[in-house]
Amino acid sequence: MSSNAVSTRLPSWLIKKIYRNEISLETKEILKSLKLNTVCESARCPNMWECFSKHRATFMILGDICTRNCAYCSVKKGLPARIENSEPANIVEAVGRLNLKHVVITSVTRDDLEDGGAAHFARTVRMIKKMYSGVVVEVLTPDFQGDIDCIRQVAESGPDIFNHNIETVTRLYRQVRPQADYFRSLNLLKFIKDNYPGIYTKSGLMVGLGENRDELESTFDDLIAHSCDILTIGQYLSPSRNNIPVAEYIHPDEFKYLEKVAFEKGFLYVMSGPFVRSSYNADQVFSKNYGKKEV
Amino acid sequence: MFEVVVPDLGADVEKAKISFWHYDEGDKVEKNDDVVELATDKATFNVPAPESGIIAELCVKEGDEVEVGEVIAFIDEEAEELELVEEDEEEDTNF
Numbered sequence: 001m002s003s004n005a006v007s008t009r010l011p012s013w014l015i016k017k018i019y020r021n022e023i024s025l026e027t028k029e030i031l032k033s034l035k036l037n038t039v040c041e042s043a044r045c046p047n048m049w050e051c052f053s054k055h056r057a058t059f060m061i062l063g064d065i066c067t068r069n070c071a072y073c074s075v076k077k078g079l080p081a082r083i084e085n086s087e088p089a090n091i092v093e094a095v096g097r098l099n100l101k102h103v104v105i106t107s108v109t110r111d112d113l114e115d116g117g118a119a120h121f122a123r124t125v126r127m128i129k130k131m132y133s134g135v136v137v138e139v140l141t142p143d144f145q146g147d148i149d150c151i152r153q154v155a156e157s158g159p160d161i162f163n164h165n166i167e168t169v170t171r172l173y174r175q176v177r178p179q180a181d182y183f184r185s186l187n188l189l190k191f192i193k194d195n196y197p198g199i200y201t202k203s204g205l206m207v208g209l210g211e212n213r214d215e216l217e218s219t220f221d222d223l224i225a226h227s228c229d230i231l232t233i234g235q236y237l238s239p240s241r242n243n244i245p246v247a248e249y250i251h252p253d254e255f256k257y258l259e260k261v262a263f264e265k266g267f268l269y270v271m272s273g274p275f276v277r278s279s280y281n282a283d284q285v286f287s288k289n290y291g292k293k294e295v
Numbered sequence: 296m297f298e299v300v301v302p303d304l305g306a307d308v309e310k311a312k313i314s315f316w317h318y319d320e321g322d323k324v325e326k327n328d329d330v331v332e333l334a335t336d337k338a339t340f341n342v343p344a345p346e347s348g349i350i351a352e353l354c355v356k357e358g359d360e361v362e363v364g365e366v367i368a369f370i371d372e373e374a375e376e377l378e379l380v381e382e383d384e385e386e387d388t389n390f
Binding site: 009010014015016017018020028040041042043044045046048049064074076237238239240241 | 302303304305306307308314315329332334335336337338339340341342343
């Protein structure tokens with residue numbers, strides 16, 4: 001074994017195995033042939049090969065160019081392209097070919113569109129539900145700038161889970177999500193639960209951006225107060241030198257601690273770990289009874 | 296001879312850095328054993344052996360920058376078979 005390890009090596013718990021096999025290559029080929037974008041590829045997700053090897057992927061609709069400039073994200077920024085009308089049908093086909101039982105639909109943020117892309121979101125969910133009524137559909141949406149009509153349009157299309165990521169603690173918003181608003185995101189979750197109680201609400205946090213435990217626990221409290229059912233917590237990894245740097249690599253024991261605290265705060269389901277992302281193993285929420293209450 | 300190739304590591308990721316070789320040339324590896332650790336700006340990955348065999352050549356060294364799709368090592372499956380044959384022959388002579 002070689003002995004001269006490069007000094008920039010990450011902690012051992014942050015090294016991800018590449019699962020490059022027939023299934024993962026087939027997943028890539030199906031997505032490519034249907035011209036579908038995934039956040040797995042666009043966000044350079046370290047779990048990409050693992051998820052692809054299980055025929056899982058998170059579809060990213062409304063193009064691959066985002067109108068916002070969040071400091072943590074590697075999705076391309078700029079002037080978005082035209083919406084592909086064939087995209088919902090292609091996703092339905094991919095759901096069938098990948099035999100998905102739990103579909104996660106996310107998107108770039110489209111502040112350039114009057115409806116923020118809500119109609120396209122709704123059309124995609126409806127088409128999946130029409131073709132595969134037993135499939136769980138989770139939407140992971142932007143904040144639609146707080147536009148209630150847009151949020152309502154997506155909620156009424158029939159998703160089982162409405163996910164909107166809070167991403168970080170309130171103190172870091174200006175630095176991390178300059179075009180977003182902490183309370184606008186919280187209020188989106190509360191609006192969903194107040195008006196559509198049958199839909200599970202979900203949110204996600206990145207840690208390692210410089211927040212502290214008290215701030216995280218305060219964010220848990222805020223999410224609970226705004227009717228969030230499900231929480232994911234994962235390590236922030238900087239996609240490039242142009243993005244905000246990692247402040248700290250959080251130890252797996254701390255993730256376990258945060259998971260325990262979050263459960264105690266009252267979330268129905270919590271997934272916390274270095275490689276947890278908002279849609280990582282998303283189907284487990286219905287297959288494992290993690291919480292005290294039934295999800 | 297099997298190639299160890301730098302896999303696709305996400306959108307617009309064209310390069311990675313070799314951060315650690317888990318084996319030296321001449322070492323035996325099993326299929327799916329981690330052969331090399333690759334670092335991108337975002338993450339670090341362990342790339343597994345595509346097949347079992349003997350590491351015939353490490354084409355790059357730790358710290359080198361490599362491109363997605365580049366061949367970075369060769370695994371000789373026949374060398375492993377040869378080694379097994381030699382082992383069998385050694386066992387045979389013991390009778």
